Amino acid sequence: MKRTLFRNQLLPWLLLAPQLAITFVFFLWPAAQAVRQSFLREDAFGINTSFVGLANFKALWSSPEYLNSLQVTVVFAVSVTVLSMGLSLLLAVAVDRMIRSTSLYTTLLVWPYAVAPAVAGILWWFIFNPTIGVMPYFLDTIGYDWNHISSKSDAMTLVVIASAWKQISYNFLFFVAGLQSIPASLREAAAIDGAGPVRRFFDITLPLLSPTTFFLLVVNIVYAMFDTFGVIDATTEGGPAQATNILVYKVYFDGFVGQNLGSSAAQSVILMLIVIALTVVQFRYVEKKVAY
Amino acid sequence: MIENRPGLNLLAHLVLMLGVVIVALPVWVAFVASTHTATDFMSGTIPLWPGPYLLENYSRMLDAGVSTSGTPPVGTMMLNSLIMALLIACGKIAISITSAFAIVYFRFPFRNLAFWCIFITLMLPVEVRIVPTFQVVADLGMLNSYAGLSVPLIASATATFLFRQVFLTIPDELTEAARIDGAGPMKFFRDILIPLSRTNIAALFVILFIYGWNQYLWPLLITTSSDYYTIVAGIKRMADAVDGLPQWHLVMATAMLAMIPPVAVVIGMQRLFVKGLVETEK
Numbered sequence: 001m002k003r004t005l006f007r008n009q010l011l012p013w014l015l016l017a018p019q020l021a022i023t024f025v026f027f028l029w030p031a032a033q034a035v036r037q038s039f040l041r042e043d044a045f046g047i048n049t050s051f052v053g054l055a056n057f058k059a060l061w062s063s064p065e066y067l068n069s070l071q072v073t074v075v076f077a078v079s080v081t082v083l084s085m086g087l088s089l090l091l092a093v094a095v096d097r098m099i100r101s102t103s104l105y106t107t108l109l110v111w112p113y114a115v116a117p118a119v120a121g122i123l124w125w126f127i128f129n130p131t132i133g134v135m136p137y138f139l140d141t142i143g144y145d146w147n148h149i150s151s152k153s154d155a156m157t158l159v160v161i162a163s164a165w166k167q168i169s170y171n172f173l174f175f176v177a178g179l180q181s182i183p184a185s186l187r188e189a190a191a192i193d194g195a196g197p198v199r200r201f202f203d204i205t206l207p208l209l210s211p212t213t214f215f216l217l218v219v220n221i222v223y224a225m226f227d228t229f230g231v232i233d234a235t236t237e238g239g240p241a242q243a244t245n246i247l248v249y250k251v252y253f254d255g256f257v258g259q260n261l262g263s264s265a266a267q268s269v270i271l272m273l274i275v276i277a278l279t280v281v282q283f284r285y286v287e288k289k290v291a292y
Numbered sequence: 293m294i295e296n297r298p299g300l301n302l303l304a305h306l307v308l309m310l311g312v313v314i315v316a317l318p319v320w321v322a323f324v325a326s327t328h329t330a331t332d333f334m335s336g337t338i339p340l341w342p343g344p345y346l347l348e349n350y351s352r353m354l355d356a357g358v359s360t361s362g363t364p365p366v367g368t369m370m371l372n373s374l375i376m377a378l379l380i381a382c383g384k385i386a387i388s389i390t391s392a393f394a395i396v397y398f399r400f401p402f403r404n405l406a407f408w409c410i411f412i413t414l415m416l417p418v419e420v421r422i423v424p425t426f427q428v429v430a431d432l433g434m435l436n437s438y439a440g441l442s443v444p445l446i447a448s449a450t451a452t453f454l455f456r457q458v459f460l461t462i463p464d465e466l467t468e469a470a471r472i473d474g475a476g477p478m479k480f481f482r483d484i485l486i487p488l489s490r491t492n493i494a495a496l497f498v499i500l501f502i503y504g505w506n507q508y509l510w511p512l513l514i515t516t517s518s519d520y521y522t523i524v525a526g527i528k529r530m531a532d533a534v535d536g537l538p539q540w541h542l543v544m545a546t547a548m549l550a551m552i553p554p555v556a557v558v559i560g561m562q563r564l565f566v567k568g569l570v571e572t573e574k
Contacts, residue, residue: 002464006397006477015394016406019387022447025432027413030424037424091311094304101305107562108312113569114554115319116506116524119547122531123318126325126540134321134340168315173566197300226417230508234528248419252509255423264423271420279414 031272037265056266065242066250066267073246076160077224084164085216088171093201095172096179106176113169117162118230124162125235128154148236152243155236159244162235163228170223171216178212179205218282222275247271319551326350326545349545363530366546369523372441374553376511376522377504379442381497384451389493392455393481397467414449419509426513436517445510450572451496457571458489495568498561502554523550 041052060066095105112120128135128148136146148154182205190200206213226248232238238245238253245253251271255264328343354367363369395407418425425444434440462485470480486493511525521529527546558565 002396002460002467005399006480008398008477009400011477012394012398012400012403015390019391019410019447019452020406022387022443023409023413026425026428026444027416027421027447028409030421030428031416033424033427034421087311087314090307094307094311097301097304098308105308105312107559109308109315110562110565111555111558112315113565114502114506114558115551116508116554118506118508118524118528119550120318122527122543122547123322125531126544127318127321129540132540165315165318168311170569173569177570197297226419229419230506230524233509233512234531251420252422256426256513261423268421268423272416275417275420 034265034268034272037261038269040265041262052262056262057270059263060266060270065245068242069245069247069250072156072242072244073225076156076163076228076244076246077221079156079160080163080167080224080228081217081220083160084167085171085213085220087164088168089175091168091172092175092179093205095176106173109172110169112166115166116230117166117228118234120166121159121162121231121234124158124165128158148240150240152240155240155244159228159231159235162231163224166231167220167223171220174212174216175209178209182208215282218278222278225274226271319548322544322547325541326548328541345541349541350549353542353545353549363521363526364518366523366526366549368519369521369526370549370553372438372520373505373522373524373550375438376441376507377501379438380445380504380507381500383442383446384448384500385493385496387446388448388451389455389486389489390481392452392459393485395452396456396459397477397480410447410449410452412449413447414453418445422509422513429514435514436520438520440514441507441511441520441522442504445504445507451500454492454496454571455489458492459485462488491564491567492571494561495564495571497568498557498565499568499572501557505554 038056039051039053040049041055042049091105091109095102095109098105115123127133128146130136130147130149133146139146146154148158186204186208187200190204195203225246228246229248229252232244232246232249233252236244238249247267248271251264251267254260254267258264324339324342326349327346328339329345329349354365354370356365391406391410395403429435429440429444432440434443466484467480470484475483506524507522508524508528511520511522512528515521515525523546527543527550530546531543
């Protein structure tokens with residue numbers, strides 16, 4: 001808290017006005033609209049709207065498509081998080097051993113952060129293109145017939161790889177920072193006590209890295225749930241047979257393509273609740289610094 | 293490093309090189325594809341080494357684009373992306389730095405309420421409330437305009453938090469000294485706060501530029517006139533249009549052009565980029 005303050009009463013409001021105005025018009029008002037619409041149902045021509053209470057939410061819970069989308073989202077988010085964080089941790093631990101080449105490797109590994117998710121999707125879509133792609137060609141030589149246009153699991157693998165690839169650089173940077181903040185004396189002491197590199201990694205490095213790991217866990221789940229819209233839309237568009245139709249894509253699809261506003265709004269409300277829950281978890285536990 | 297183990301060092305180098313190859317692979321393939329002609333893809337697989345059509349493909353995309361897809365020349369789309377990214381980055385910085393100043397250096401009624409109104413936007417990504425936000429922008433007549441592309445994405449709790457943190461670390465003695473010398477709040481803001489937070493502003497700018505350039509869903513929805521297409525959103529329209537025809541070399545050239553500006557920013561300003569990334573998440 002500041003002890004020295006300025007005494008004007010009007011000036012702070014003028015300074016806040018632009019941000020408050022934009023926040024109100026483009027954030028709070030639409031969010032309130034989503035909540036309102038989630039309790040309404042429009043008829044097929046959009047003329048009459050009636051209050052239906054929680055019917056939109058009930059319809060979602062009994063809709064096999066929504067439950068499928070929920071399941072797809074969980075599988076997708078967990079796969080992206082595990083794959084991306086696993087690879088990044090491996091790379092970060094390797095770079096942590098380096099003395100001279102750290103900055104070179106860092107430069108070579110961080111740039112995918114700047115690639116748009118939609119572009120990342122297009123790039124991997126091309127590599128895995130069943131007719132002209134590089135990967136299906138190699139997979140064919142080992143007897144696997146890759147086709148993400150018809151195979152559900154191939155499509156899921158494709159979007160997971162594209163999304164995880166883009167997130168590697170972000171996780172890598174935070175893991176490297178986390179590793180560097182672990183005092184070298186701890187590892188030296190363990191080495192003197194006769195612990196080998198593997199033992200030191202599991203008994204010292206990994207536990208002391210847990211605040212970073214936990215923070216990244218939340219960030220990656222949020223990324224996989226919301227920021228991967230571009231990857232999905234540029235590659236599979238939720239298909240085949242809804243195999244990659246994650247929640248945030250379904251909100252868009254039902255609202256804009258399906259024109260089912262009540263259902264889309266109810267889905268928006270559920271997603272907002274999920275985001276709020278994740279944000280609260282992050283603020284609660286990141287403050288406390290998870291450690292053993 | 294604790295002890296010298298040449299075996300482990302070698303392993304670490306191998307792991308890192310493999311990582312670099314995996315990370316670079318899709319871009320290499322795209323680059324190679326963008327230097328060939330359509331007929332080179334007919335054989336069934338794409339070539340692994342660059343072909344001779346680099347300049348031809350890129351200049352064609354920049355000047356003319358693919359007419360059948362209804363997208364404007366890539367040069368136009370890149371200019372739109374640049375305008376959008378700059379408007380978002382500068383707009384966010386401008387409105388968050390003033391509101392952080394108000395929250396940190398003034399006591400006024402409903403200060404906490406104002407703070408919470410801003411805080412809550414942290415929790416509402418645009419994808420989540422996409423339908424009602426689109427309706428608001430449509431009602432305001434902001435479809436197909438640079439204002440519609442940028443203003444709804446400008447409000448940001450992260451930037452306000454960042455500046456709040458920075459201002460809280462600035463010693464009170466500076467404020468006192470400024471007041472004794474007769475400086476009003478705006479003079480203090482202009483001559484002391486802004487110069488002191490220069491590197492934070494630069495770091496935030498790098499992150500926000502990338503954020504703005506890479507926007508996808510929002511420009512896709514609110515631009516129906518091809519004059520306002522951005523490159524990241526336009527590339528998808530192009531890929532859809534050429535799905536039947538094998539024009540992958542042109543799509544990949546566009547993908548390369550969409551990547552170059554933000555990647556150049558990250559590599560060229562790596563120090564600021566890392567600083568910005570770490571600060572905005574704290």
